[in-house]
Amino acid sequence: MVIINNTTQNPLTRSKDFRKALIETKLKIRNKRGDVVPFVMNVAQAYYWERMTRRNLVLKARQKGLSKVIDGDQYVTCAMRTTNAVVISHEKESTERLFAAVKAYHDNMKIKPEVSIDSKRMMKFPKRGSTFFVGTAGQVAFGRGDTIDRAHLSEAAFYPNLEGTLAGVAEAAEYGQIDIETTPNGRDYFYDLWDKAKRGLSPYTCIFIPWFIDKEYSSDHMTEEEKQGLSKSVQDMFNIPDDEFAQMLTDEEIELLARVANDYNIILTPGQIKWRRYKIWDKGELFFQEYPEDDESCFLQAGRSVFKKITVKPQLKIPLDHVEKMKAEDRDRLLGNKDKGIKKKTLYGGLDPAEGTLTGDAHCFSVIEPLHPAHPNKGAVVIFELCSNEPIDVFMLKVARICEIFDIILGIEGQGIGGAMVKEATTLEVMFNEWETTGTSRPIMITDLEQAYRKEELIETYTEAEGEARNMIYNKKNRAEHPSGKHDDRVFSRAIALQQFNMPKPSITFL
Secondary structure, eight states: OOOTTOOSOOGGGGSHHHHHHHHHHHOEEEOTTSOEEEOOOOHHHHHHHHHOOSEEEEEEOTTSOHHHHHHHHHHHHHHHSOOEEEEEESSHHHHHHHHHHHHHHHHTOSSOOOOEEOSSSEEEETTTTEEEEEEETTTOOOOTTOOOSEEEEETGGGOTTHHHHHHHHHHHTTTSEEEEEEOOOSSSHHHHHHHHHHTTOSSOEEEEEOGGGSSOSSGGGSOHHHHHTSOHHHHHHHTSOHHHHHTTOOHHHHHHHHHHHHHHOOOOOHHHHHHHHHHHHHHGGGHHHHSOSSTTTTSOOSSEESOOOOOBOGGGOOOGGGGGGSOHHHHHHHHOSSTTSGGGSEEEEEEEOOOOOTTSOOEEEEEEESSOTTSTTSOEEEEEEEEEOOOHHHHHHHHHHHHHHSEEEEEEEOSTTHHHHHHHHHHTTOOOEEEOOOTTHHHHHHHHHHHHHHTTSEEBOOHHHHHHHHHOEEOTTSOEEOOTTOOOHHHHHHHHHHHHHHSOOOOOOOO
């Protein structure tokens, strides 16, 4: 039998499998009925455990037990070897609950490692030289001399200053493991971390745990007492026979069933859909934040979102700036040498200029291909974008080279700094329409783009553009805007391109 405070050096002590065995054989946990039982990982906890690395971002639905498994792992690690572990919570009450849960692990063990509890927030393991500390965000700071082996940032999206807290933790835990775990809370700093990690620009591993990862959230798992406390309409809905209910699903629910089956190999039950419908009646849009089912719609804005539906298909991108470097067969397939080739088509472009500085907004040039062969309804697709903070003349030269190869009806924003871009385009003899985004044209541009995305008349191919669009909200004056510190270059370059496409096409009349 494995004893946690056994001094024998076991080569497995550093393995995930060994630590999991310790958690599930040595720790006990109080279940939802109030019984103390062995800590056997549930589906969500096991899903995290299989995917965790040394840097983890865990985006999750409510009450999936992620804090319990992360803190249990930190506890057994402290008991095995010299470890400095810290857990940071978003508020004082949560901090106290987390420490009480860790203390309960210790109290319920049959064979306990020697510990001393210095306060309501710190546990020490004298024989191992380990410490386990729990603190509240905003009240915990780490300096250059501190060393952390394990750090758990619980409900991190709710910290008053996650960026500042993480800066100190990351410095102290340079060689340790960091778990940043949270339910969503708008598009703030955690969203930026998640977005960068998704795009492969971060050392963190994204672990997304949706509400349907297990069967817990279902009307079938609700007690009769829980159901009796709900309205008659909810109870009537719960009582619809499953086969009959299956014939009453909405288009959105049918689409969800297909996506979950495809992405997770999970077949949602009628009971899960009934529970979901009841929760949406109860919580409205907040349902998608507290019980996320994808890692985009869950990041709700404080205001009303402008763009509610955007279909993204990255595989439809075409590298218009590198066609000469493509393999011959790929170039022929994408660009074509016959009548159907993209070189034979009229494309539509939009250019939203910026200052051309490293710290400012970026220039963005977007190209739309109408009547796209891969579009299910022969609609338009954003096939290319070029974004950078280069000087205006350098950026415009790249745009000019693309416009030499392809037939692009280009619109360039002429307001403000756009005047310099317009001048440079004229010097390079690029054909373009000068576009002005004014108080009158701006809402039309945004409305047209939102409608094109929502109706799937325009398919997006860049996740970065989707992120920018979803950041846009309506303020109290019903004006579409981005939060401070966010960018809208991609949104407006696409909006300008779409306006070029929507312009009346010239025609010839024979008399």
